[in-house]
Amino acid sequence: MDQSHLxxxxxxxxxxxxxxxxxxxxxxxxxxxxxxxxxxPVGSICALVGPNGAGKSTLMKAWVGFERPSSGSVAVFGxxxxxxxxxxxxxxxxxxxxxxxxxGLTVADHVAxxxxxxxxxxxxxxxxxxxxLAIPLDQDTRTLSGGQQAQVMLALALGTRARVxxxxxxxxxxxPLARREFLHVLVDAVRADGxxxxxxxxxxxxIEQACDRIVVLGVGRKILDESIGEALATHRVAAADVVPxxxxxxxxxxxxxxxxxxxxxxxVPRDAAVDPALRAATLEEVILGQLAASRVPRxxxxxxVA
Amino acid sequence: xxxxLRLLVKTYRxxxxxxxxxCLVLAGGELLVTAQLDAVALPKECDFNQSVQGxxxxxPVGPVTGTLSDDACQLxxxxxxxVDQRATLVLALGAALPVLAGILVGxxxxxxxxxxxxxxxxxTMGRSRRRWYxxxxxxxxxxxxxxxxxxxxxxxxxxxxxxxxxxxxxxFNDSGIRGPVLVLFGLLTYAxxxxxxxxxxxQLPALIVTLALTLVALSGFxxxxxxxxRSLAEWLPATSATYSTDIVFDQEYxxxxxxxxxxxxxxxxxxPQTDGGPDGTWIDAHYESVALAVxxxxxxxxxxxxxxALGSAAILLVGLGLLVVNxxxxx
Numbered sequence: 001m002d003q004s005h006l007x008x009x010x011x012x013x014x015x016x017x018x019x020x021x022x023x024x025x026x027x028x029x030x031x032x033x034x035x036x037x038x039x040x041p042v043g044s045i046c047a048l049v050g051p052n053g054a055g056k057s058t059l060m061k062a063w064v065g066f067e068r069p070s071s072g073s074v075a076v077f078g079x080x081x082x083x084x085x086x087x088x089x090x091x092x093x094x095x096x097x098x099x100x101x102x103x104g105l106t107v108a109d110h111v112a113x114x115x116x117x118x119x120x121x122x123x124x125x126x127x128x129x130x131x132x133l134a135i136p137l138d139q140d141t142r143t144l145s146g147g148q149q150a151q152v153m154l155a156l157a158l159g160t161r162a163r164v165x166x167x168x169x170x171x172x173x174x175x176p177l178a179r180r181e182f183l184h185v186l187v188d189a190v191r192a193d194g195x196x197x198x199x200x201x202x203x204x205x206x207i208e209q210a211c212d213r214i215v216v217l218g219v220g221r222k223i224l225d226e227s228i229g230e231a232l233a234t235h236r237v238a239a240a241d242v243v244p245x246x247x248x249x250x251x252x253x254x255x256x257x258x259x260x261x262x263x264x265x266x267x268v269p270r271d272a273a274v275d276p277a278l279r280a281a282t283l284e285e286v287i288l289g290q291l292a293a294s295r296v297p298r299x300x301x302x303x304x305v306a
Numbered sequence: 307x308x309x310x311l312r313l314l315v316k317t318y319r320x321x322x323x324x325x326x327x328x329c330l331v332l333a334g335g336e337l338l339v340t341a342q343l344d345a346v347a348l349p350k351e352c353d354f355n356q357s358v359q360g361x362x363x364x365x366p367v368g369p370v371t372g373t374l375s376d377d378a379c380q381l382x383x384x385x386x387x388x389v390d391q392r393a394t395l396v397l398a399l400g401a402a403l404p405v406l407a408g409i410l411v412g413x414x415x416x417x418x419x420x421x422x423x424x425x426x427x428x429x430t431m432g433r434s435r436r437r438w439y440x441x442x443x444x445x446x447x448x449x450x451x452x453x454x455x456x457x458x459x460x461x462x463x464x465x466x467x468x469x470x471x472x473x474x475x476x477x478f479n480d481s482g483i484r485g486p487v488l489v490l491f492g493l494l495t496y497a498x499x500x501x502x503x504x505x506x507x508x509q510l511p512a513l514i515v516t517l518a519l520t521l522v523a524l525s526g527f528x529x530x531x532x533x534x535x536r537s538l539a540e541w542l543p544a545t546s547a548t549y550s551t552d553i554v555f556d557q558e559y560x561x562x563x564x565x566x567x568x569x570x571x572x573x574x575x576x577x578p579q580t581d582g583g584p585d586g587t588w589i590d591a592h593y594e595s596v597a598l599a600v601x602x603x604x605x606x607x608x609x610x611x612x613x614x615a616l617g618s619a620a621i622l623l624v625g626l627g628l629l630v631v632n633x634x635x636x637x
Contacts, residue, residue, distance in 0.1 A: 117432035
C-alpha cells in the first residue's frame with residue numbers, strides 16, 4: 001500500500017492518529033482542548049486517560065469528525081476528517097461511550113445494518129466474534145446485558161476491518177469480567193490485523209494489561225505521552241517527606257495514597273541506581289502524580305510537596 | 307436495497323403500524339359512509355345542495371332542482387343528510403390524520419437517532435451521512451405517501467357520494483380535505499418534523515415545535531391559496547350549481563345593457579319599491595345576479611398547483627434537513 005501520504009512520529013514510526021496544536025473551545029468559553037500535539041503510532045494500543053472534562057472524548061470525536069477543532073488540525077492516516085470525512089471514516093472503527101444499538105432490532109439485524117452502511121463490512125468476522133462470546137444473533141439487543149451490548153458494539157467496529165479503532169470509554173458500564181473479556185477481544189483483533197487502537201478509560205488496571213502506550217490529558221493539555229513500559233521504568237514513588245538520593249531524580253507531584261498518606265512521584269533516569277526509599281510506581285500512581293503536577297505550578301525544589 | 311428496506315421498516319415499525327392502522331380504519335370508515343350515502347340513492351331532483359365555498363355565506367340564488375314540498379323527496383333528503391353528517395365527521399378526522407402521521411414518523415427519522423445515540427453508530431459506520439439520511443428520509447416519505455393515499459382517495463369516493471350528481475374533480479366542495487392535497491399536507495408536515503428532529507435532537511420538543519410550525523405553515527398556505535384563487539376568480543352567472551361546485555368570493559349584479567358590475571345596494575336603491583320591498587321583476591329585467599367565483603372546472607388545475615407548491619416546500623425542507631445532518635454533532 002502506498003503510504004507516502006502518511007506522516008511520521010518523531011521516532012519515525014508511521015502515525016495513525018495525529019493532533020497538531022489542537023484547541024477546542026465550546027460556547028461559554030469552556031476550553032476542552034488547549035494546544036494538544038499528539039502522534040499515535042501505527043500498531044499501538046493507546047490508552048487515553050485523564051479526569052472528567054480533560055478533553056478525551058472531544059479529541060476522539062475530532063478524529064471521528066464529530067467535533068471541529070477551534071484551531072489546529074487532526075488527521076487519521078494523514079487525512080483531515082473535516083476535509084475528507086468519508087476517506088477518514090473509511091479508516092476508523094468507532095465505539096461510542098454508551099452502547100448505541102437500535103431498539104427492537106436483533107443482533108443479526110445490527111450486523112446486517114452495518115453491512116448496508118459500510119462497504120466491505122466483514123459480516124462473517126463480526127458474527128464469529130459474537131458467536132465466540134455466546135451472544136445469540138437472534139436476540140433483541142434490548143434484552144442483552146451491558147457487557148453484551150458493548151461486545152456487540154465492538155464486534156460491529158471490528159467487522160469494519162478498519163485500520164484504527166477509537167473507543168470512547170467502552171468499559172465504563174461493564175463489570176470486571178465483562179471488561180476483561182472486552183479488552184481480550186479488542187487486543188486479539190487489533191494484534192491479529194496489525195491495526196491501531198485508542199481507548200479512553202478510568203479503569204487503570206485494565207488499561208495496564210491491554211495497552212502499550214499511555215497518553216494522560218489534564219484540563220485540555222497533554223501531560224504524559226509515552227509507552228507504558230517506559231512510564232513504569234522511569235517513575236518511582238516514596239513518602240512525600242522523603243528526599244531520595246538517586247542522582248538525577250526529579251520530583252513530579254504529590255498525591256494522596258490509598259490510606260490517606262501523602263505520596264510523591266519521582267522521575268528517575270532509566271539506568272540510575274535507585275535509592276531504596278523509592279519503590280516502583282504503579283501505572284495509577286504515575287497518572288495520579290502527573291495529574292497532581294499539572295494542577296499546581298511545578299516546584300523546582302527537591303521536594304514534591306513544597 | 308431489500309435489506310435496507312426491511313431494517314428501516316423494522317426500526318420504525320411502531321410508527322408505521324400505527325399510521326397504517328389509522329389510515330386503514332379511516333379509509334374503511336370513509337368507504338362505509340360512502341356506501342351508506344349511496345344506499346340512500348338521493349334522486350337528482352331532490353338534491354338541494356347548499357354547500358358554499360369561500361367566505362361568502364349568502365343563501366344560494368337562482369333555481370334549485372329540489373322540490374321541498376314533495377314528501378318522498380323530503381324523506382330522502384332527511385335520510386341523506388343524516389348520513390352526510392357522519393361524512394363531515396369522517397372528513398374532519400381525515401384532515402387531521404396526515405398532520406399527526408407526518409409528525410409521528412418525521413420526528414423519529416433523525417430526532418430519535420440522535421436521542422438514542424444510534425446516530426453515532428450510523429454516522430461512523432457509513433462513509434456518507436447524505437446517503438444515510440436521504441435513503442431513510444425518502445423511503446419513509448414514500449411509505450407515508452402511499453399509506454396516506456388510502457384515506458385521501460377514499461375521501462374522493464365519499465365526496466362523490468356527498469354530491470352524487472357532480473364530478474368531484476370539477477367541484478371545489480371539500481377541497482383541501484380530500485385527494486392528493488391531503489397527502490401533500492402529510493408530507494409537508496413530515497418534512498418539517500424531520501428538520502425539527504434533526505435540529506433539536508430530541509423527539510418530544512421536536513414534536514411540539516413541529517405541531518406549532520405546521521399550524522403556522524398550513525395557515526399561511528391557506529391564506530396564500532385563498533389570495534391566489536381570488537386572482538383566478540371570474541364573474542359568473544350565480545346559480546345553485548355555482549355554489550355547490552365553485553369557490554365564491556363575492557356576489558353582485560351585472561347590468562344587462564352595459565355589462566357593468568354593480569353592487570347590490572345600488573341595485574336595491576335604483577329598483578322601484580313595492581309593498582314587499584324592491585321590485586324583483588324589475589331587477590331581473592335589468593340586472594343579472596353574478597358571483598365572483600373560481601369555476602369548479604378549474605379544480606384539477608388548482609389542485610395541481612397546490613400539490614406542486616406543497617411538494618416543492620417538502621423537498622426544500624428535506625434538503626434543509628440534509629444540511630443540518632451533515633453539520634451536526636451526533637449528541
